[in-house]
Amino acid sequence: xxxxxxxxxxxxxxxxxxxxxxxxxxxxxxxxxxxxxxxxxxxxxxxxxxxxxxxxxxxxxxxxxxxxxxxxxxxxxxxxxxxxxxxxxxxxxxxxxxxxxxxxxxxxxxxxxxxxxxxxxxxxxxxxxxxxxxxxxxxxxxxxxxxxxxxxxxxxxxxxxxxxxxxxxxxxxxxxxxxxxxxxxxxxxxxxxxxxxxxxxxxxxxxxxxxxxxxxxxxxxxxxxxxxxxxxxxxxxxxxxxxxxxxxxxxxxx
Amino acid sequence: xxxxxxxxxxxxxxxxxxxxxxxxxxxxxxxxxxxxxxxxxxxxxxxxxxxxxxxxxxxxxxxxxxxxxxxxxxxxxxxxxxxxxxxxxxxxxxxxxxxxxxxxxxxxxxxxxxxxxxxxxxxxxxxxxxxxxxxxxxxxxxxxxxxxxxxxxxxxxxxxxxxxxxxxxxxxxxxxxxxxxxxxxxxxxxxxxxxxxxxxxxxxxxxxxxxxxxxxxxxxxxxxxxxxxxxxxxxxxxxxxxxxxxxxxxxxxxxxxxxxxxxxxxxxxxxxxxxxxxxxxxxxxxxxxxxxxxxxxxxxxxxxxxxxxxxxxxxxxxxxxxxxxxxxxxxxxxxxxxxxxxxxxxxxxxxxxxxxxxxxxxxxxxxxxxxxxxxxxxxxxxxxxxxxxxxxxxxxxxxxxxxxxxxxxxxxxxxxxxxxxxxxxxxxxxxxxxxxxxxxxxxxxxxxxxxxxxxxxxxxxxxxxxxxxxxxxxxxxxxxxxxxxxxxxxxxxxxxxxxxxxxxxxxxxxxxxxxxxxxxxxxxxxxxxxxxxxxxxxxxxxxxxxxxxxxxxxxxxxxxxxxxxxxxxxxxxxxxxxxx
Numbered sequence: 137x138x139x140x141x142x143x144x145x146x147x148x149x150x151x152x153x154x155x156x157x158x159x160x161x162x163x164x165x166x167x168x169x170x171x172x173x174x175x176x177x178x179x180x181x182x183x184x185x186x187x188x189x190x191x192x193x194x195x196x197x198x199x200x201x202x203x204x205x206x207x208x209x210x211x212x213x214x215x216x217x218x219x220x221x222x223x224x225x226x227x228x229x230x231x232x233x234x235x236x237x238x239x240x241x242x243x244x245x246x247x248x249x250x251x252x253x254x255x256x257x258x259x260x261x262x263x264x265x266x267x268x269x270x271x272x273x274x275x276x277x278x279x280x281x282x283x284x285x286x287x288x289x290x291x292x293x294x295x296x297x298x299x300x301x302x303x304x305x306x307x308x309x310x311x312x313x314x315x316x317x318x319x320x321x322x323x324x325x326x327x328x329x330x331x332x333x334x335x336x337x338x339x340x341x342x343x344x345x346x347x348x349x350x351x352x353x354x355x356x357x358x359x360x361x362x363x364x365x366x367x368x369x370x371x372x373x374x375x376x377x378x379x380x381x382x383x384x385x386x387x388x389x390x
Numbered sequence: 391x392x393x394x395x396x397x398x399x400x401x402x403x404x405x406x407x408x409x410x411x412x413x414x415x416x417x418x419x420x421x422x423x424x425x426x427x428x429x430x431x432x433x434x435x436x437x438x439x440x441x442x443x444x445x446x447x448x449x450x451x452x453x454x455x456x457x458x459x460x461x462x463x464x465x466x467x468x469x470x471x472x473x474x475x476x477x478x479x480x481x482x483x484x485x486x487x488x489x490x491x492x493x494x495x496x497x498x499x500x501x502x503x504x505x506x507x508x509x510x511x512x513x514x515x516x517x518x519x520x521x522x523x524x525x526x527x528x529x530x531x532x533x534x535x536x537x538x539x540x541x542x543x544x545x546x547x548x549x550x551x552x553x554x555x556x557x558x559x560x561x562x563x564x565x566x567x568x569x570x571x572x573x574x575x576x577x578x579x580x581x582x583x584x585x586x587x588x589x590x591x592x593x594x595x596x597x598x599x600x601x602x603x604x605x606x607x608x609x610x611x612x613x614x615x616x617x618x619x620x621x622x623x624x625x626x627x628x629x630x631x632x633x634x635x636x637x638x639x640x641x642x643x644x645x646x647x648x649x650x651x652x653x654x655x656x657x658x659x660x661x662x663x664x665x666x667x668x669x670x671x672x673x674x675x676x677x678x679x680x681x682x683x684x685x686x687x688x689x690x691x692x693x694x695x696x697x698x699x700x701x702x703x704x705x706x707x708x709x710x711x712x713x714x715x716x717x718x719x720x721x722x723x724x725x726x727x728x729x730x731x732x733x734x735x736x737x738x739x740x741x742x743x744x745x746x747x748x749x750x751x752x753x754x755x756x757x758x759x760x761x762x763x764x765x766x767x768x769x770x771x772x773x774x775x776x777x778x779x780x781x782x783x784x785x786x787x788x789x790x791x792x793x794x795x796x797x798x799x800x801x802x803x804x805x806x807x808x809x810x811x812x813x814x815x816x817x818x819x820x821x822x823x824x825x826x827x828x829x830x831x832x833x834x835x836x837x838x839x840x841x842x843x844x845x846x847x848x849x850x851x852x853x854x855x856x857x858x859x860x861x862x863x864x865x866x867x868x869x870x871x872x873x874x875x876x877x878x879x880x881x882x883x884x885x886x887x888x889x890x891x892x893x894x895x896x897x898x899x900x901x902x903x904x905x906x907x908x909x910x911x912x913x914x915x916x917x918x919x920x921x922x923x924x925x926x927x928x929x930x931x932x933x934x935x936x937x938x939x940x941x942x943x944x945x946x947x948x949x950x951x952x953x954x955x956x957x958x959x960x961x962x963x964x965x966x967x968x969x970x
Contacts, residue, residue: 166827173822191827198828200821207820238817274833278841285845289852315842322835 168194172204181212199229199269203238210242216334216356218242220388223332223359227390228269246357251375270321277318280310331372331387333358338387340380344369351380362389412437412490414499421477421506422521426450426644429473429485431499437492439471439499446483446504447475450558450608450644476608476646480506522550523613525647527605531764534596535655537670537701538764539733542567542592544607544647547578547585553640555611557590564602564654566595570731593733595701599656607647612640657762664771669761671700675772677757679744683780689719689745690779692754697737700761702727705738708757716752716779717745746781753778869902870969877965881958888954889943892961896936899968913937924968932964 172187185208191201202225210218222239229235268276287304294300324330333354341348344367354360354374364371369381411434418427431439441449451474459466477483483506487498523546530541544560560567574589596602660666673696680691696705703725710718720742727736746752756776763770873895880891894909897916901908904919911919913933920929939957942949949957 169822169826173820176820194829196827196829198825198830200823200826201828204820204826207817210817234818234821241815241817244815271830271833274838278838281842282845285849289849292853293856318838322838326835 172208176204176208176211181208184208185212185214185217197228199225199227199232199235201225202228203232203235206235206238206242210238214334214356215242215245216332216336217388219246219357219359220332220334220390223330223390228271230269231267242357247355248358248374250359251378270318273314273321274318277311277314280307280314283307284311329362330390331360331362331370332390333360333382333386334388335386338382340372340374340378340382342380344381348381352378354382359390360387362387411435411492411494412497412499414485414488414502416485416502416504419502419504421504426474426476426646427504429475429502431471431473431488431490433469433471433490433492435467435493436469437490437497440489440491441473443486443488444475445486446478447485448478448606448646450474450476450646451610474644476606476644477504477506480508523548523552523609523611523643523645525607525609525645527607527647527650529594529604529650529652532651533653533655535670535762535764535767536596536599536657537668537704537762538596539671539700540594540596540652541731541733542594542604542650544590544592544605546588546590546607546609546645547580548587549583549585551614552611552643553614555609558608558610560592560605560607562592562594562604564597564600565604566597568593568729570729572731591731593729596652596654599654602652602654604650604652605647606649609645611643611645613643615639615641658767658769660760660769664758664760664769666769667706667759667761668704669696669698669700669702669759670764671698671702671761672763672765673698673700673702673759673761673772675757675759675774677754677774677777679754679777679779682778683782684746685782686746686749689743692742692744692777694740694742694757694774695737696739696759699733699735702734702736702738707740708759710742710757711755713752715747715750715781717747719743719745744779746779749781749783751778751780865907866902866905869898869907873898873902873965873969877958877961880961889939889949889957892957893936893939893943895961895965896932896939896968899965900932903968920968928967932968935960935964 168187168190172184172191175181175187176184185205188201188205188208192205202221206218206220206222206225209215209221219239219242222235222242225232225235226239284304284307287300287307290300291297291304333356336356338354338356339350340352340354342351343349352374358374360372360374362370363373363379365384368384370384370387371379372382372387373379413432414429415432416427416429421427433439452472454469454471456467456469459468475485483504485502485504487501490497490499526545526547528543528545530543531538534540542562544557546555546557570591570593573591575587576589577584577586579585594604657666657670675694675696677692677694680693684690692710694708696702707720707723710720720740724739724741725736727734727738744752744754754777756773758771758773760769760771762768876891876895876898879885880888880895885891897908897911900911900916900919904923906919913936916936917926917929917933920926920932939961942953942957
């Protein structure tokens with residue numbers, strides 16, 4: 137039994153290290169937050185957005201802060217940046233009802249009608265990804281994985297006890313659910329990021345110059361898929377049929 | 391009969407002398423009102439005809455054909471442009487000389503005289519009676535006011551069979567128009583002749599005062615002309631008058647109705663108080679509250695209903711000024727308007743949610759609506775009475791604005807559920823708690839993979855260690871089991887080699903202690919092993935015992951029973967010590 141205890145301790149330490157790697161000390165500037173809130177209350181929305189941006193520059197990254205940025209930009213009349221920050225907030229707090237409400241309102245102001253695109257299969261396969269934030273899914277994948285191998289170790293050491301079997305099955309299901317989702321999210325962030333049009337009108341061209349033919353025009357707040365970046369231009373896809381190049385500064389990557 | 395047909399064909403197109411290369415001709419020169427003629431302009435080569443000088447005729451349709459001729463090896467090209475014309479009046483009309491732009495310059499056709507008799511021609515009548523097919527346009531009011539809805543009807547009368555009928559689209563410049571979807575089909579008798587009638591109705595709304603002409607309605611169709619085998623034979627009775635079986639033919643024709651003149655009158659100036667609502671027709675106006683008293687914080691629904699016949703869809707929202715302590719929220723108006731043969735009929739309901747902010751009695755304004763009644767040719771003002779709303783002290787709760795309609799007189803259990811709709815749109819406020827400052831360490835893909843692979847790696851390594859530990863433990867255990875087994879056999883007395891078994895037990899016990907496997911050891915090996923894994927004293931003790939045991943075993947004498955038992959006991963003690 138002393139050997140079992142040692143192995144359990146080993147797994148717990150490993151798990152603890154894993155969790156410790158995710159968490160981190162919160163930092164930031166309370167003064168900037170207070171200034172931002174005050175400016176917002178007084179109707180100085182652009183200044184409020186600047187103050188909140190300072191917090192981001194200092195390393196603060198969380199759903200509530202990005203939500204506040206979305207609010208400030210929306211009130212300041214910058215629909216593109218408002219949608220961009222709301223979309224970024226969704227990655228952290230997808231179930232925040234305030235965020236969902238405000239994002240829906242912002243989306244209703246977007247001029248371009250959404251066209252059906254691809255991603256149906258992934259949408260079906262990872263239908264739950266909108267219920268949890270990215271970090272929650274990653275954490276769930278790691279914890280499930282940890283408990284899966286902990287249960288397997290216990291089964292090996294202590295014999296085939298029913299409780300360990302149940303733990304192993306539950307952990308296996310959870311691991312199979314969350315780990316591919318987390319991997320898919322990393323893949324999307326690395327290879328298929330999404331972006332939001334920031335400018336009021338953004339011409340999408342056939343090539344990487346102002347002389348290239350203007351294929352179509354997108355408007356502030358429209359969400360697109362970012363496919364490539366080159367020479368100050370970004371290749372975007374609004375739908376499978378509408379693809380082109382757009383100036384980099386007209387777009388924000390989520 | 392063939393000669394007669396040939397003569398008719400010759401007469402069908404009467405050639406008119408013309409300038410070289412361009413020729414104009416018509417298929418008939420005598421017309422009755424509603425009938426049409428075909429003007430054909432033949433051009434050698436390419437050319438364009440300017441028909442703008444045609445003042446006495448309307449162009450119903452046009453077409454063209456081109457032909458190539460090769461005579462004596464010489465190829466020539468000719469073009470024929472055809473126009474179906476409808477006369478605009480009666481009497482002697484003229485198709486003027488039409489300029490034709492050709493390769494040789496502009497050439498003019500020769501003018502053609504056309505006679506339009508005020509009465510139908512004998513050819514278009516059955517036995518000199520009423521015409522076979524004709525169109526008639528009527529309007530419900532020839533002198534409507536601006537905004538007054540009138541009904542324009544186009545009736546197609548048919549006493550003979552027609553095929554491929556196509557009614558040209560009617561346009562009504564200066565009017566709003568909407569066709570009543572249901573067309574009427576019925577039969578009627580005129581001058582003793584039975585007609586099938588199709589009646590189309592349009593609801594028109596004059597936009598500006600002035601004189602206007604409506605129509606004409608134009609019908610393109612093929613007239614079914616009886617062939618030579620007409621009569622009441624059994625064949626005809628069986629197949630009816632189908633042109634295919636009766637030997638008849640289809641003759642393309644165009645019929646048009648006369649135009650209808652309309653004089654739209656301006657609305658007279660409104661004299662006196664009140665504000666014109668823009669409605670023209672006949673309307674009712676009423677207001678009602680769904681409840682006479684509410685708690686502060688709740689709301690009552692105030693409905694303004696305008697109902698009647700006319701341009702009801704143009705009714706605008708009545709003004710409801712906010713009073714002190716009474717919040718007013720308006721809802722989208724409800725419309726229940728239908729289009730029938732008499733025009734637009736229906737009602738429009740404007741609802742307001744009244745939310746008292748404090749207890750007391752409130753009065754709704756005495757709303758007034760002024761419309762123009764064309765029958766009375768005057769403005770009519772309708773006024774609703776002010777209604778009283780009592781606000782009782784209520785619980786401290788937020789005002790809930792109910793915007794959707796309630797049933798006019800809700801009974802218990804009915805109309806209690808109401809759809810809540812947005813009055814305005816805005817976003818929810820900022821977040822100001824500590825979570826706004828959180829800045830968790832980002833989890834990079836590399837770190838994620840490391841953490842993800844750590845448990846399986848540890849699992850594999852731990853398994854290998856466990857297997858190694860397990861292996862060592864097995865050697866010791868196996869040798870200990872052998873030692874005890876040999877000792878047990880020696881002790882039960884059934885073996886003849888009790889001393890040999892004791893020797894094997896001690897060697898196995900030493901191997902167990904040294905965690906190795908083996909069958910035989912020398913005295914030196916025993917001493918060295920035990921000195922290493924236990925103590926040198928124990929090694930010396932076991933070595934001495936083994937020397938004594940071998941001395942008794944191989945001494946050449948038979949040991950006594952007590953001596954054997956002593957050795958067995960001593961062996962048990964050593965095994966116990968070594969295999970502990």
